[in-house]
Amino acid sequence: MLPVPAVPADVDAIHALRRSLEDWMAEHGTVQWPQGSLPRERVAAQVEAGEWHVVRDDELGVVGTLRLLWTDPDFWGDDRTPAVYVHGLMVDRRAAGRGLGAALLDWAAAQGRDAGVEVLRLDCRTTNPVLREYYESSGFQAVGQVDFADFSCTLLETSLRVGGSA
Template sequence: MTSSRPAPVEQAVLADAVALHELRRQIEDWLGALGIEQWGHGHVSRQEITEQIQAGQWHLVRDPSMGVAAAARRLWADPEVWGADDTPAVYVHGLMVHRGAAGRGLGSFLLDWAAERGRAEGAEVIRLDCVESNTALRTFYQRQGFQEVGRRDFDGLWYSATMLEKTLQPESPLASRQG
């Protein structure tokens, strides 16, 4: 990104599947080199990403020099991690920032964007999870206002996950009338 303000968030299209899959693989390699067990190498296939794009889940920020600079999935339910829960919530998965765009605030930007969209759709909280042993990511999420609210073990299928959420304050009537 050449300016201090990120490009707008776009809904991914099918043509983005290859770039999203490649970004995921690059981040898997980077995390693995750091000894961080966040995502298993090759855990998500290009076909799965294609299906998730078709379901309208992937959103991204583009950069002219690198293509997809950051991306995340936005969901309205996550029974696999959070179980059956009637709390109106928006869920974020697969938050990725291209290493060439690291440090530019794109992760925070996408989380704020997802929270805003969730609030607009009636969500009371924004939720996400990460591998329990990834203390750097847990600290990042806490700095974004998320609180740890639980843990989920997956009986050897995945790593233990820390569940985090942040309450979304209702939009004030004044703010909704301004633009």
């Protein structure tokens, strides 16, 4: 199952998946995405901008998503390293354990390689060691931290050069 560009009809499914994962995380004591932190209107604008990609299952609908960006000044500042950035990596809990998250990261890495960029970057909250461990086990290295008024994120990256990790 390869990701395809999201279309306006996917906005509600993307938003619903995010909300379901926010609720699941809250129930399990995981601090990554606070409940209600991504308004539907923002998802719609990001879909319109061509940032979201989705994986659809014939029975379950949208089971995986990610946002693919080519700059990320909010988290990475004025870093001009050619990179591809992943946000909004989500796998429906009903599809968990099938390797979909790893497949989405591999797909994002391929997009970056095809575009000739040097690194794949993403972040996770410093309060989410399980997600950080997942990314590190997938070949990412922590390379910094960014602090906001109410949370901090670990910045992670992996090389897309021949012989790199991703």
